[in-house]
Amino acid sequence: MKIKNRLGSLYRMVKNPKQLIFVTIFLCLTLVQHQVNAQEYQVDPVTKSILPVNLEEVILISSYKWSLEHISHQKPLSTLDAYLESSKKLSMIKRGAYAWEPVLNDMSSERLAITIDGMRIFGACTDKMDPITSYVDVSNLSDVHIAGGQEGAVQGSTIGGAIDLRLEKSNFKPLDWNGSVETGIEANNMAQIFGGELNYSNEQFYLDTDVIYRKAENYVDGNGQEIAFSQFEKYNLSANVGYKVTDEQKLLASFIFDEARDVGYPALPMDVSLARAFIGSVSWIQTDFIGKFEQWETKLYANSITHIMDDSQRPDVPIRMDMPGWSDTYGYYSQARLNLDNHNFLVKLDGFYNRSLAEMTMYPNDPNQQEMFMLTWPDVRTLNTGLYAEDGIKLKKGTLKLTTRVAVQGFNVADSFGLNSLRIFYPEMEQRQTRFLKSIGAKYLQNFNTVEFSGGVSYGDRAPSVSEGFGFYLFNSFDNHDYIGDPDLKNEKALEAKLKLSLPLEKITFGVDANYFHTMDYIIGEVNPDLSVMTIGAEGVKVYRNLEYATLYNVALDADYKISPSFRCTGLVSYHRGTDQDNRNLPFISPLSYSGQLLYNSGKLSGTLSMRGAADQTNFNPEFGEDRTDAYTVFSLSFGKTFSINKDDVYVKAGVENVFDTFYSTYTDWNNIPRMGRNFYMTVSYAIN
């Protein structure tokens, strides 16, 4: 094994002034270019990343096929957040440079089922500073499956859809030993990224290990202003192991450890000194099962998150506070398929048990006074058991897919301190409650000559999240209100209709994708003027309520034009709208947005010129702290080249984001924190075969 990084000298340059770094980068790049021989690659990651049938989108993160990691992305070692943001379907709510919160169909965490390899996992932060996506990294993942609306019901009860972060596994491919080393630097925020993996795989056994480390300083916006508290540091270790007991039986296990420290959240009044996750699972996969059932897969999993939020780094706060949170989840699923004539069944039994606890301790400025303590999540125990079934029916001309899920979800407020706290607001509140959840959907797919059509209708509901049901004075810095949960909230229910059309012409393919959600009992915080604010400086108190209904729709048009074998051009325009029964705008609804890419790929050399932007956000809601976000357009450039050194592959990619150093923020930027200005980056991946 010779893991040798020829560009080690690069890292030492990082500490020098920016200009020097760029010069160095390009010098190094040229240097490497001379040393190595070119090798042919047929890389067409964008088309390969789209599965047209069931899933709305698959975001490819790495592939063994090319032995090199993360080659598909414009910026290979960018954070997972950046990968997700570059997708067609997802937007990311941004509170800083780290841990962005994914939004699908204009709905975020509580309306989505976000899973890691099918495992349910819940953030431990009451202020949504640790979406699940922050506990994995690109080093762990092979791809991300996105399913909109009730198509996501396979992962759990959801309204907006499901995001499944799928772990990368060698999967008994006879690859023997292989490894890679990757590194990247970014100029704007002095980010350094080091990653590596070492895998062994044969037809009987595999073991995959990887590690990634990131450290970034404050970034600088388009006006040259440093955004204070936008630094972060994290590392992630993971291991996957698989053993074939017999040819038809496999035992798999996976483990992820993720730890972030000193994470700044410039848009929030507090930072995170520690966010740590242990995520583990064991699964059993068997080709045959009872009777005609096959492909039986059973997984047991557990994960534990610790999230320490504090304001110790902030120089000037009205009062010092600590807000630690913990979330532990234990779960399982067991699924099998059954193929009968024209029917293709999938039956899945699943369940999870989650414990969510969060505290808040405030330290009075008068040192003689006692600390102020409260439970912001009163040790809520959630027990969910669900049964999912789908049937893919082959009809004469098309395919009909029927899906359904039924689930029982119980809540238990286990801490009497927390229960008594909530009973201040709800004197009659029960300690336990049980909810029944259901989902049903139908989708039809047919090809008319070359035109692919799919359309579906579905109905589903979800229980309130821990914050919505049991949150106790959770401060939201966006609308500057304290939020109180309501244990008596009704389940949120959505009727959904969707339509998708793909029209491939000779060189150009057009696509239309539209969906509509009529959400009854939509859960949102409404001001209660009778309540006194807890947080110093807050404007008021909101209590979660069920709106009569809300409607949301999303329409996207996209085109893909193959100009020549090596040139391609893609474009996407999307429009989103969300209002309630009184025609009031819902928060965090995207304005008209667009993106385009010109891609060049000649095998060994690749390049992209990309553009993304949005129109003015005219449909905003000041009650939720929103204001009109101005239109923007930003451009990025990237160049990639593959070489081989001896028999090993090297992939170098360099680029510029926000080429014109535009000062902008988007509708997803919490408190309008400006986005990063011009950013030069470079990554080097070295694969050892």
Add this chain to the structure above:
Amino acid sequence: MKSIQFLSVALVLLFTFASCSDSSDDPIVIDENPLSEYTLLTKMTSNNHTIEVYSEGEQFTIGYNELFLRIKDEASGSYFSNADVSWKPMMHMTEMMHSCPASNIEKTDNASVYKGFTVFQMPGNADEYWELEMEYTVDGQTYNATERIEVKAPADDKKRVSVFMGTDDTRYILAMMPLEPEVAVNDFSAMLFKMDNMMSFPAVENYKIKIDPRMPGMGNHSSPNNEDLAFNPTNQGYDGKLSLTMTGYWKINLMLENENGEVLKGEEVTEDNESSSLFFEIEF
């Protein structure tokens, strides 16, 4: 053999210890103190009797004190049952003397234990002190006893009693009932007395005490679903509900209203007025 010997010795020993510790067969009746859980604050010895004064607290404290008494006959070593007991706490100031609100003394379920309460308005100091004057009748004979007591401010120095002049030119004493505060809706009570003269402090009926709990250490925020204190004829006190949304220092701002709804003392808390002149304090 050795092990059997050892075992039998062990068994014998065990049995001996077990029978020793078993007191049910013990012929000597130990007169267990029914007030052993309380603190003995003072002993007043006269007439060859000793009056023992117990409290839940560690000291005589300004504000409301629930006190328990026993009278011991030093000659027989036993405690008098069914005595008629009365008391008068007396403050000896440099220029005058006054008493304080004090209940009648009642018998408890245990015939040798008596209880009552006092509301001390002020602590004693080097020149001024409290005396507890007792009068009790046993077997038809009346005795008196007087003892100087140390009344102190509470250890945490939090305000639980307020003496003030109302707008009706009457002097009132408002005392918070003992409370073990929790982050919850707490039962919250107070007692209100007016000062007719230096020696007479009758309970006041049918007034209203408005409460507004605030946390001065945290933007002076309040809490929801509090209930003002209303007169409760059964205990002659004022009962309400106090919501505390977190631990820490709370200032319970008060406004005293008479039966006509006229404010006798205290002000509303507003943006400009951080606190009422009438208040209690809680810290936990």
